[in-house]
Amino acid sequence: MTDFLFARPSVLEGIGRNIDLFGILNIYNISKNGKDADARAHVNDVMALGNDFREAYKKYINGN
16 A cells, blocks of 8 residues: 555654644645556555455465
């Protein structure tokens, strides 16, 4: 799974948000355009599904 499209704030940013009245601390990860963002999200979704299928297969084979 990925959190590419979400901001990853630090502890200091979290503290700073208490006094950030105008929301200037909001910085998000960006892509060149919407197609690039969609493609990256799609690849990450397919990879997550692959990981889920592998884990399910391992559990099925091991009888868990």
